[in-house]
Amino acid sequence: MTSPKSRHGALYPLRAVDRVCDVLEALATRPDGVTLSVLSLQVHLPKSSTFRYLAALEMRGIVTRFDDDVTYRLAPGVVGSGRSHTERLDRLVLAAKPLMHRMASSGSVICLLAALDGAYIRFLWVDGSGTPDRRTPIVGEQEQLHTTAVGKAIAAQLSDDAVLAALETAGMATPTPQSLSAPTALLRELHRVRGEGFALSAHERYPDVRTVAVPVGGETMALGIAGLAEVLTAERVSTSVRQLRRAAVVLARELRE
Numbered sequence: 001m002t003s004p005k006s007r008h009g010a011l012y013p014l015r016a017v018d019r020v021c022d023v024l025e026a027l028a029t030r031p032d033g034v035t036l037s038v039l040s041l042q043v044h045l046p047k048s049s050t051f052r053y054l055a056a057l058e059m060r061g062i063v064t065r066f067d068d069d070v071t072y073r074l075a076p077g078v079v080g081s082g083r084s085h086t087e088r089l090d091r092l093v094l095a096a097k098p099l100m101h102r103m104a105s106s107g108s109v110i111c112l113l114a115a116l117d118g119a120y121i122r123f124l125w126v127d128g129s130g131t132p133d134r135r136t137p138i139v140g141e142q143e144q145l146h147t148t149a150v151g152k153a154i155a156a157q158l159s160d161d162a163v164l165a166a167l168e169t170a171g172m173a174t175p176t177p178q179s180l181s182a183p184t185a186l187l188r189e190l191h192r193v194r195g196e197g198f199a200l201s202a203h204e205r206y207p208d209v210r211t212v213a214v215p216v217g218g219e220t221m222a223l224g225i226a227g228l229a230e231v232l233t234a235e236r237v238s239t240s241v242r243q244l245r246r247a248a249v250v251l252a253r254e255l256r257e
Helices: 014-028 036-042 047-059 083-104 149-155 160-170 183-196 234-256
Strands: 063-065 071-074 110-117 120-128 199-202 209-216 221-228
Touching (some): 036 047, 036 071, 036 160, 083 110, 083 221, 083 234, 110 149, 110 209, 120 149, 149 199, 149 209, 149 221, 209 234
Antiparallel strands (some): 063 071, 110 221, 209 221
């Protein structure tokens, strides 16, 4: 059986179709509207490409634009309210909780689940034992991409252009002397993360904290473990990576169902 051809003999542009679907799905998760800059980050496309897809959808009445000229949403009556996406996230967090609790209970560490949220990451769930600590993230809190292992594991799933666009929006704060301070340094680090399959952050968000994280396939998410450097030692990192990878496989399977 021959491959389907367009009028000009080329393969149908399935990649473009996928990108349009990505834009529509992203808009469905933002029923109150989303700006062009944030949407382009969410779908991992340059702003110019995202604008062209939005313009085509707007001409067909599928997308409407706000008066500010930069915010878009699905037109009234278009199927897709974003509820299914929210339900998927809720189901994912529910599946993650016992896995994260088991890892956090292994001793004086916290377990983190985070997802991309525009130019930042957002913590979906945090599980830790012991006395509350000001360094422990709060569920719903945002953080920059470059200062934590979960942020790097999420950024590693983006194109370099999307990472640079996020940094342009969010900046690169340097809370410690070890924090990455230049986009080129982060891109080099992300190339290592993509090759090795896990991310590390040592003393980059807080001077006495080390974190390790792995990506969760199916969504731009990451699962991580954080602890004091004296507890989450360099020797313990490899064991933590194995635990995280096993849990990430379970969560990725949950996302596919």
